[in-house]
Amino acid sequence: MKGPRLRILIPVAILVTLLAPILRQLPGGAQLPDVWLVLLLLSIPVPAPDSWRRSVHLVILFGILRSSVTAISPFTAWAGFGMALFVRETLARRLSEYNPLLRLVTGFSAAVPLALLDRLAAQQLGAELDVTDAWIRCLCTGLLMAFFHRPARASFLSKGGGR
Amino acid sequence: MFLLPGAERYRRVLLTGAAVGLLAVQAMFPLPQIEHVVSVVLAPVQKPIAALAGELDDLLTGTSVDSTGVALAPTRSALVAMERRLGLPAAIPGMAWLEVPVWSLDLERGRLVIAAGTDFHLAKGQVVAFGESFLGRLGEVREHAADVELWSAAGLRTGLAVLSETGLPIRAVCFGRGGGGAAVVEWSEDETDYQDGQALMWRPRPLDPPNLEQAGLHLGALSLEGDPNRGEALWVVDHAIPAGAQGRVFIAAGAVGSELIADPAERRHGASRLLRTDALLGSGWYALSSSADFTPTVVTDQAKVSGELRVWRSGWGWARRLAPAAWDEGAVALNPDAGELLGAKAWEESANPLPLFTRGGAHIPRGLWLGYQDEAAMYPATSLEVLRLDAQAEDSR
Numbered sequence: 318m319k320g321p322r323l324r325i326l327i328p329v330a331i332l333v334t335l336l337a338p339i340l341r342q343l344p345g346g347a348q349l350p351d352v353w354l355v356l357l358l359l360s361i362p363v364p365a366p367d368s369w370r371r372s373v374h375l376v377i378l379f380g381i382l383r384s385s386v387t388a389i390s391p392f393t394a395w396a397g398f399g400m401a402l403f404v405r406e407t408l409a410r411r412l413s414e415y416n417p418l419l420r421l422v423t424g425f426s427a428a429v430p431l432a433l434l435d436r437l438a439a440q441q442l443g444a445e446l447d448v449t450d451a452w453i454r455c456l457c458t459g460l461l462m463a464f465f466h467r468p469a470r471a472s473f474l475s476k477g478g479g480r
Numbered sequence: 481m482f483l484l485p486g487a488e489r490y491r492r493v494l495l496t497g498a499a500v501g502l503l504a505v506q507a508m509f510p511l512p513q514i515e516h517v518v519s520v521v522l523a524p525v526q527k528p529i530a531a532l533a534g535e536l537d538d539l540l541t542g543t544s545v546d547s548t549g550v551a552l553a554p555t556r557s558a559l560v561a562m563e564r565r566l567g568l569p570a571a572i573p574g575m576a577w578l579e580v581p582v583w584s585l586d587l588e589r590g591r592l593v594i595a596a597g598t599d600f601h602l603a604k605g606q607v608v609a610f611g612e613s614f615l616g617r618l619g620e621v622r623e624h625a626a627d628v629e630l631w632s633a634a635g636l637r638t639g640l641a642v643l644s645e646t647g648l649p650i651r652a653v654c655f656g657r658g659g660g661g662a663a664v665v666e667w668s669e670d671e672t673d674y675q676d677g678q679a680l681m682w683r684p685r686p687l688d689p690p691n692l693e694q695a696g697l698h699l700g701a702l703s704l705e706g707d708p709n710r711g712e713a714l715w716v717v718d719h720a721i722p723a724g725a726q727g728r729v730f731i732a733a734g735a736v737g738s739e740l741i742a743d744p745a746e747r748r749h750g751a752s753r754l755l756r757t758d759a760l761l762g763s764g765w766y767a768l769s770s771s772a773d774f775t776p777t778v779v780t781d782q783a784k785v786s787g788e789l790r791v792w793r794s795g796w797g798w799a800r801r802l803a804p805a806a807w808d809e810g811a812v813a814l815n816p817d818a819g820e821l822l823g824a825k826a827w828e829e830s831a832n833p834l835p836l837f838t839r840g841g842a843h844i845p846r847g848l849w850l851g852y853q854d855e856a857a858m859y860p861a862t863s864l865e866v867l868r869l870d871a872q873a874e875d876s877r
Contacts, residue, residue: 335533337759339540347762369496381522385529386759386767388791388798390515391522393507399500434507435760441510442790443800444761 326360327378334382347450350457353379354431357398358424358458359465363409365402372402389438397431404430417463424462428455519793527754527796530767534755559814559837559847562821563724567610569732572691577609577730578602579741583625583869584841585726590616590633590658594729596742597622607684607692607732610725614638614682614697618731628729631682631699632719634658637666639683640699640717642674651683654699654717662703662716678702680717689734723812723823726839727846745870746845747774753862754796766860769796776866777843785838785848786860801858804836804851811836811850827853845869 333352340346357379361372380394405427412419432451439446506514569577578600583593596602598621608615608628616636619627631638636656641649652668668674682697684690700719706712749772758765766787768779779787779799787799804811805828813827813834827834833853840846845867851858 331529334529334759335536338533338537338755338757341759341762342537342541342757351760369492373496381525382529383759384522385526386533386755387761388758388765388767389760390507390510391518392503392510392515396500396503396507399496399503403497403500434504437508439761442761444764446761 326356326375330356330379330382334386337386347447348453348457350428350454350461351383351431351435353383353394354398354401354428355458355461358401358405358427358462361402363405363414365406376402388442389435393434393438394431397434400430400434401427421459421463423459425455425459427462428458516794523794523796526793527769530754530796531769533759534753534767537756558816558835559727559812559821562814562816563727566722566821567724567728567730569609569611569695569697569730572695572732574691574734575689576733576736576740578733578736579728579730580626581728581742581744581846582726582840583744585721587721588658590630590636590656591619592616592628592630592725592729594626594628594742595624595744597624597626599624600739600742601733601735601737602626602731607688607697608729609695609697609732610722610729612696612698613719613722613725614699615721615725615729630656630721632656632658632661632663632717638663638699639685640665641681641683642668642678642702643681649681649683662700662705662718665702665715665717668715674702674715676702676704689732692732695732723821723826726812726823726841727821744845747772747776747868747870749774749776749866751776751779751864751866753860753864756859758798764801764857765798766801767796767798768860768864768866770866771795772866774868774870776868778838778845778848778867779860780848780865780867781858781861781863783849784858785850786858786864788844789866799860801860803857804855805853806857807836807838807850810839810841810844812839813837813853840869843869 330353333356337352340349340352357375360375365372376395376398380391380398383394384391405423408423408426412423414420432455436446436448436451564579568579580594580596580600583595585592592615602618602621604618604621606618608617614631616628616630616633619629629636633656635658638654638656640652640654642652644650650669652665654663655666656663678701680699680702682699684692700717703716703718705714705716749770751768751770751772753766753768755767757763758767770776775792776789776797778785779789787801789797789799791798809824811824811827813822813830813836815822815830815834822830822834827836830853835852836850838844838846838848838850848867
């Protein structure tokens, strides 16, 4: 299955970036999931395509966009996104993509490394990210992954799928 | 369709895993040089995005900036004036007191770094004081900075005189234990007259200018440490560094240049707010941009500190909004009624909210107006100013 076209994905990512600070100010905004991570997980299919070029480009782009509106370093975003894709890929190869509960577990697990790195980066800056908020962010990511079902890549149906 | 052989896939997984691992290491243990290079490369993209997000935020939320109370703020010179009033020791015939701001304080090593050196004609061994308190002597003197070796530093011996009931001074020597702790009275002419709380006067060395004794400098008060019944008791010198001495000290000099006051270089530049909220850390952080050719450390809004700059990315950065009381050890309070300066521990216990100023150090100027103790963190206006207390690189050890 092919991922969304870049000409749609990039404007959406930029729009999400511009709105992210406003969303964070809303009541309960601290518990909202990381929008770039959600977008990344939704735009890259599982199992991973043969070519990882698109995934790498999206990780770099989303990391740059994310660090434009936060004090946290882009390295945290890049490392967190990379780990999230690794975790999801590892779990998705073992767990069914057709079970919402398992998709929730996969999404939740994929969000954990980024949440941990964010917390560490915040501590280094002298700020404190609430642990409960971090867990709720991971849970929300998992819920979104469970809700937005992306079927496994039917590579036998399309040539060069996922590019 | 081309399927990767297992070996090729494993190679790719390994390489990508290593790359992600390296990124994670950089994220956990950031190397400033790498961060700087990346921030320079990304600044042309990130700065406009942050500015656009800020404009959208202002447009949709339309929050106005409250700047009330700024006009009534005590000026920075109020703190300086108080420090001068409290810190200038008694006049000594034939000598002058040079006023030098303090760059940093390292209590663990028993050292103050002051913002003047050979450029201000300072020399090793000169006596340093604040008010009636003897602080120590100048150690290493560099071009634009000098070290003050506090008399309580580990291993330093200082002569003192205990005022006995008969009025005759008892000569003694104390031995510093460092770490800001009490020095031990190591040798004494006579310990029989010692009492808890007795005042201890500083005693000059034989080769010091004789007039220095007239300054009447104190070391602290005598105190008994340990249990005398078990033979473990020690007479120690109970003391504390005055809060004002963390801002400026006075150095005795027999010969002076044209200036009696040394002023550290302070750099300022205009700045503008980009974004009021951090998308991950929340509203306690804000982004700002400035074309300053230095890395700022603090942001002010109409002469009042608006935030501490924690991240600087080549022309723009992120500052943290802090309530005045949240500066904690980084703030000193001015008590105008009692005419005293208070350190963090003292002002935290105060019943009435006191005006707070920056304590200074770590490239943050001293005496910037923070606000009253009970005030909340202020929202930054659109026009700001960034500052940095400058120093020669070789001096900021």
